Amino acid sequence: SYELTQQPSLSVSPGQTASITCSGARLGDKFISWYQQKPGQSPIMVIYQDNKRPSGIPERFSASNSGNTATLTISGTQPLDEADYYCQTWDTNTVVFGGGTKLTVL
Amino acid sequence: QVQLQESGPGLVKPSETLSLTCTVSGFSITSTSYWGWVRQPPGKGLEWIASIHHSGNTHYNPSLKSRVTILVDSSKNDFSLRLTSVTAADTAVYYCTRQQASLETLASWGRGTQVTVSS
Numbered sequence: 001s002y003e004l005t006q007q008p009s010l011s012v013s014p015g016q017t018a019s020i021t022c023s024g025a026r027l028g029d030k031f032i033s034w035y036q037q038k039p040g041q042s043p044i045m046v047i048y049q050d051n052k053r054p055s056g057i058p059e060r061f062s063a064s065n066s067g068n069t070a071t072l073t074i075s076g077t078q079p080l081d082e083a084d085y086y087c088q089t090w091d092t093n094t095v096v097f098g099g100g101t102k103l104t105v106l
Numbered sequence: 107q108v109q110l111q112e113s114g115p116g117l118v119k120p121s122e123t124l125s126l127t128c129t130v131s132g133f134s135i136t137s138t139s140y141w142g143w144v145r146q147p148p149g150k151g152l153e154w155i156a157s158i159h160h161s162g163n164t165h166y167n168p169s170l171k172s173r174v175t176i177l178v179d180s181s182k183n184d185f186s187l188r189l190t191s192v193t194a195a196d197t198a199v200y201y202c203t204r205q206q207a208s209l210e211t212l213a214s215w216g217r218g219t220q221v222t223v224s225s
Contacts, residue, residue, distance in 0.1 A: 042217050048206075095157070095209075098151075100151045
């Protein structure tokens with residue numbers, strides 16, 4: 001079965017750039033989505049089709065996907081961006097999630 | 107704006123069947139979208155369970171397929187999940203989702219419902 005690997009945690013200072021990575025075999029050949037989940041809340045989609053932002057998602061969220069790695073970039077990270085982030089793709093008729101990255105902003 | 111609301115028992119006994127319903131509002135369940143379920147055990151990550159199209163086309167997580175049934179009721183604009191022979195490992199928050207027709211993205215999520223498996 002297909003697997004997506006994320007770093008478990010990442011810490012950044014406010015105003016810095018946070019880069020969250022997601023790796024998988026030939027991941028660049030698939031579409032990737034990213035979800036943000038704050039404590040006690042349901043996930044929300046922040047990126048779809050590799051690099052598209054849904055309406056209402058701030059421009060500081062951007063993403064790329066090439067080769068075996070997809071990257072979610074948060075520019076000018078704010079304290080309210082502190083959350084768990086999950087990457088996700090569709091492979092062989094299944095939804096696949098990465099294990100999640102806990103982003104701490106301190 | 108689509109809204110998804112999960113409902114069902116919050117406590118299920120081991121070996122019994124977990125049954126949940128997701129009521130969809132603001133969006134027709136007979137659209138091109140797929141509708142599905144994702145769960146999250148306490149302190150852990152997201153696990154996809156299954157997805158269904160109103161036509162009846164379904165996709166299942168292979169690790170759960172033998173115990174899962176997903177159904178859609180177009181007349182009620184809702185869909186449901188049945189998970190048989192539950193154990194403590196099935197304790198989780200269960201989310202219902204709307205997937206784009208291309209199946210690549212889970213565009214909308216319900217607020218989730220906690221299900222605990224315990225005697």
